[in-house]
Amino acid sequence: MTDHHHHPNGECDTTGRHGMLLFGAGPVYLSHLPMYHCPHHFQVLLEAELPAGALDTLTADRARHGDGQYTFDPDPFPIAELEPGSDGVPARTTLTGTVFRGHFERGGTPIVKGVPVTVRVVWFRDLEEAAASGDGLPYLCFGRGEQVFLAHELTTRPNFDQVLAVRFVPGTVRTQVGHPLDDDVAELRFARAQPVSFGRDDGVDRRLHDGEVATGLFRLTRSPSAARGFSVGVEVERELYLEIDELA
Incomplete structure (x- = not known):
């Protein structure tokens, strides 16, 4: 291309x-x-x-x-x-x-x-209008049915394109300040991609890996119980794609 x-x-x-x-x-x-x-x-x-x-x-x-x-x-x-x-x-x-x-x-x-x-x-x-990430390691979360995926949100170059199959860890939904919520993670499915960040610097060396469990923060998305913003444990099941050189 x-x-x-x-x-x-x-x-x-x-x-x-x-x-x-x-x-x-x-x-x-x-x-x-x-x-x-x-x-x-x-x-x-x-x-x-x-x-x-x-x-x-x-x-x-x-x-x-x-x-x-x-x-x-x-x-x-x-x-x-x-x-x-x-x-x-x-x-x-x-x-x-x-x-x-x-x-x-x-x-x-x-x-x-x-x-x-x-x-x-x-x-x-x-991408000509994308700004540098100021909110940790940024991904986009989307999926329906039993499927959930993360795509690394591209900002300024150099960058990396990554798509992951993931699952939400039951019992880990919390408010932004850490109070437990009773939300069923099976209801966390998004017809449109929702920004989610992880508490680390953005960069290919800090990307999520297979088998890793990390806490994702959805600052702009309501949980099923209507909490304004929430965090949840995210387990990476499989990396589906990774490209670095084309975005260097």
Whole structure:
């Protein structure tokens, strides 16, 4: 993904080959593989609906090869069209492309082509407008059903792109000042990504790792019992993706 597109007036044409990590099941999610240059300077998380046939092929392939890394290579499109518009123009809701086992640019194998995908934006940010983190190690938490994921929130460069499958630890929900809450962690599911921070410096050497249990602070999110902001224990089950070099 090294293509650069600029209009004559210097503005970025965001049309490009915007490869995405594909993960989860019921629902499936897509995470744009970003860089800090045009047209890829966007962190985008999408909830995706694949046609039944494509989803069956993906499920069967995962059963045969193990639930390793999968990516989605959409036909070129302007990624800025996914941004929810403040001018009343609806965001783009469909993409078409190829599902790969493995990384689509690093020897991956196409398993189903020409897949029309319906998408809903979970998170969208132009990295040219991202500020440095001032609130610990920042992640974005999202998920529905039995699934919960963290994506490292990208700020200024250098940075790293990381996606994790996680679980909330029962009995650990507390107010921001530490008082226990009776909230059921099974109710902590977010249709849109919620910022969560961990009490350490931001940096790839301080990132969350497989098997780690850490306390996440949701400063801006209400708990199911309507507490304004809360903390909860988060256990990392598996790292699904890590990219450092492209964001150096």
